[in-house]
Amino acid sequence: MRLKKHFVLLGVFLSLAGIVYGYTQYNLTRYSVYYASHMPRKEGAKPELIMALKNINWIDKVNTENVTFYEEYNHSIYISDNMYFTYNVDGYYIGLSQKNGLYFYNTDSTGKFVTYSSLVENKNEEPLDRKTLQEVENLLAPATQDIIEAQKTPLINLQKLFNQRYMSRFN
Template identity: 35%
Template sequence: MNKIIITCLTTFFATIGLIHLYDNWYIDYNLRKYSVYYAHNMEHNEGTHPELAMALENMDVIYKPDKKNIRYREDGGYTINKNFLDSEQFSINYNRGEKELLYGYYDITYKSYYFNGAFKLTRAYDSSVGHDEIDIKTVDQEALYKEIYNNFGFLVEANVNRKPLINMQKEFNKKYYKRFN
């Protein structure tokens, strides 16, 4: 009798443990892989760009289209470089090692723009005349975001319509709603 109870309890706890591991791993993977889709379908404040933030943050699991003059780097952070005529270069990155979320965009005029976790502009620098800080109030942010999407929006477009088999929009909203609102 005791052997039967011990066997049943062991089987029960092993099954519960496996279900728990599967749920935790699959939910996290699903939220990361389809993060651009979920971000696109989530309500967010004007001026935040959750689709691009999620695309950069989860670049290791989302679909990355092969495009001419585009190079993906995943060494310590995620970087996408776009080259034209072997001289003009645009670059956008996400640094995983920072204490706070930080995204950077670098254009051909040697200007650097830094964004917070909601992908709102927080700092800007002009390296062409030294490392002078630019007042972000003087930056045409709408034109800047348009330029960024012009150069790197293909990553969002490639993932925004990739629907998950199991829709976990509610879980995504629980996790990221405050960040983008």
């Protein structure tokens, strides 16, 4: 009889632990853009865009003139008519179609834009200059703001846990 009691208590404890763990993972994923927008980061880091793309199926999405989510086909965020943010095996990047060709702006793991390449000009990856980086930042700013504003505030705020998990990556 005593052994049965221990098994019941163990079962209840494991069930509660599973529920708490599951909710914590759900909360960190669901509100990842909210948490990313409130965390310290390196200059130029874009944790909001990285988290929005990583958790595209879970976050709140708004489709405006600045941003459209494409989650079913290629998991991309379209920014205006000629620009998209997505990823491949090498990392995250922006594709930008301009009159004189298609450009790709690549990020490091923090979302900071560091290099670019162009198919038309046959340019391999080259470092971004300040002027080009500022132009890309200006194009991204309205879309990033729309994504952040679409996010709801979590009922249970796990900002400290989110920061512990991602601080080394973005800061």
